[in-house]
Amino acid sequence: MTILEQTVAAIRPADPAALAAARAHQDSLTKPRGALGVLEEVAVRLAGAAAVSPPPLPAPAALAIFAADHGVHAQGVTPWPQEVTVQMVGNFLAGGAVANAFAAQVGASVTVVDVGVAADLPPAPGLTLSKVAYGTADLSIGPAMTAEQVAAALEAGIAVARELVDQGARCLVTGDMGIANTTASAALICAFTGKDAAAVTGRGTGVDDETLARKVEVVRQALRVNGLPGGREGASAAGPAGGREGADGLPEGVAGGRAVPALEVLAAVGGLEHAAIAGFILGGAALRVPVILDGVIAGSAALAAAALAPAVVDHCVAGHRSAEPGHAAALDHLGLRPLVELELRLGEGTGGLLAHPLVCAAVRVMHEVATFDSAGVTDKEA
Ligand SMILES: Cc1cc2ncn([C@H]3O[C@H](COP(=O)(O)O)[C@@H](O)[C@H]3O)c2cc1C
Ligand SMILES: O=C(O)c1cccnc1
Numbered sequence: 255m256t257i258l259e260q261t262v263a264a265i266r267p268a269d270p271a272a273l274a275a276a277r278a279h280q281d282s283l284t285k286p287r288g289a290l291g292v293l294e295e296v297a298v299r300l301a302g303a304a305a306v307s308p309p310p311l312p313a314p315a316a317l318a319i320f321a322a323d324h325g326v327h328a329q330g331v332t333p334w335p336q337e338v339t340v341q342m343v344g345n346f347l348a349g350g351a352v353a354n355a356f357a358a359q360v361g362a363s364v365t366v367v368d369v370g371v372a373a374d375l376p377p378a379p380g381l382t383l384s385k386v387a388y389g390t391a392d393l394s395i396g397p398a399m400t401a402e403q404v405a406a407a408l409e410a411g412i413a414v415a416r417e418l419v420d421q422g423a424r425c426l427v428t429g430d431m432g433i434a435n436t437t438a439s440a441a442l443i444c445a446f447t448g449k450d451a452a453a454v455t456g457r458g459t460g461v462d463d464e465t466l467a468r469k470v471e472v473v474r475q476a477l478r479v480n481g482l483p484g485g486r487e488g489a490s491a492a493g494p495a496g497g498r499e500g501a502d503g504l505p506e507g508v509a510g511g512r513a514v515p516a517l518e519v520l521a522a523v524g525g526l527e528h529a530a531i532a533g534f535i536l537g538g539a540a541l542r543v544p545v546i547l548d549g550v551i552a553g554s555a556a557l558a559a560a561a562l563a564p565a566v567v568d569h570c571v572a573g574h575r576s577a578e579p580g581h582a583a584a585l586d587h588l589g590l591r592p593l594v595e596l597e598l599r600l601g602e603g604t605g606g607l608l609a610h611p612l613v614c615a616a617v618r619v620m621h622e623v624a625t626f627d628s629a630g631v632t633d634k635e636a
Pocket of ligand 2: 457458459548549578599600601602
C-alpha cells in the first residue's frame with residue numbers, strides 16, 4: 255500500500271458512542287441545554303473524531319504553511335508578482351507575517367513547507383524542504399501537475415502532519431502561500447461542487463473588475479481543456495463530495511457531470527500546496543488529531559481530501575469563512591459551519607488560527623464545568 259492508501263484506510267468516521275456520550279455530558283453541565291450554541295456542536299464533533307468523551311484538549315496547535323507557485327500566474331489573474339511567494343516565505347521564517355502574529359497570539363507553532371516554490375530555498379529553522387516542482391504548469395492550457403507530482407505533494411503533506419503530531423501537536427491548522435492560488439482554488443471548487451466559475455471565483459488579493467472577468471474565463475477554460483465539469487453556466491452540484499468508486503478503484507470527487515477521480519482533478523487544476531494541504535488534512539484525521547481549516551485554499555483542498563476519504567470531514571473544523579465566494583460553496587458542500595466570519599481574505603492560516611481559542615474553549619467546558627449533580631444546582635429537567 256502507498257502512504258496515501260494507508261492514510262486513507264486509517265481514517266474513521268465520528269464514533270457514534272462518543273458522540274452520544276458527549277451530547278449527554280453537555281446536557282448534564284450547569285447551563286441551560288444548548289446555551290453554548292455552536293460551541294456545543296464543536297465539542298461534540300471533536301469527541302466523535304477522537305472517539306472519546308470528553309475529547310482531548312486540542313492544544314498545542316501547529317500551523318503548517320504550504321508554499322508553492324502557479325503556472326496560471328502567466329494569465330494575469332493576480333496583480334502580484336510571483337516572487338512574492340518566496341519573499342513571503344522569508345517573511346514567515348523571520349516572524350514578520352500576519353500568520354506569525356496570530357500564531358503568537360494563540361500559542362501555535364509555525365512550520366513553513368516548500369512544496370513548490372519557483373526558487374531554491376536554503377535550509378532554515380522552521381522550514382521543511384519538500385519541493386516537488388518549481389511551481390505548477392498553467393492549468394488553463396492543460397493539467398497543472400502530473401500524477402506523480404500530486405502523489406508526492408500529498409505525501410509531503412501527510413509527512414508534515416505526522417511529524418507535527420509526533421512533536422506534540424494536538425491540533426493542526428492549515429496555511430497556504432502561493433500567488434495566484436485563488437484561481438486554482440476556484441477551479442477545484444467548480445470541479446468538485448459542479449458550481450459555475452462565475453459563482454465561485456473571487457477577487458483574491460483584490461483584483462479589479464476587468465481582472466476578475468479574465469479570472470472567471472481562465473477558470474472556465476481550465477475546466478474545459480481538462481475535460482472537467484463545472485465550467486458551464488447551470489452546471490449542477492450533486493450530493494456530498496466523494497464516496498464513489500471509479501473503475502480504477504479510487505474514489506471519485508466530481509459532481510455535476512462525468513465522474514473524475516479526485517487525484518485526476520487535483521492534477522488537472524490544483525496547486526502543489528492544495529495537494530499537500532489535502533494530505534495534511536488526511537494525515538491529521540488518520541491520527542485522530544483535529545484539523546482547523548483556514549480559507550478558500552484550505553476549503554478547496556478539503557474538497558479533494560473528502561473526495562479521497564469522505565470520513566475526513568468528521569475530523570475538520572471550519573475555522574472561518576473568508577470573503578472569497580468559493581469558500582462558502584466549498585464549506586456548504588462539505589457540510590461545515592465556519593466558526594468566525596471577519597471578512598478576512600488573506601490565507602496563510604490566519605482565519606484558522608483565530609478559531610483555535612474557540613475550539614479549545616468549547617472542549618475545556620467538557621473537562622471543567624460542573625454538572626448539575628456535582629455542583630448541587632437544581633436541574634429543571636430532573
Ligand atoms: C503580500 C501578500 C501576502 C499574502 N499572504 C497570503 N496571501 C494570499 O494571497 C495569495 C492568493 O491571492 P491571488 O490568487 O489573488 O494571488 C496567496 O498567496 C494567499 O496565500 C498573500 C498575498 C500577498 C500579496
Ligand atoms: O480565502 C482565503 O483564504 C484567501 C483569500 C484571498 C487571498 N488569499 C486567501
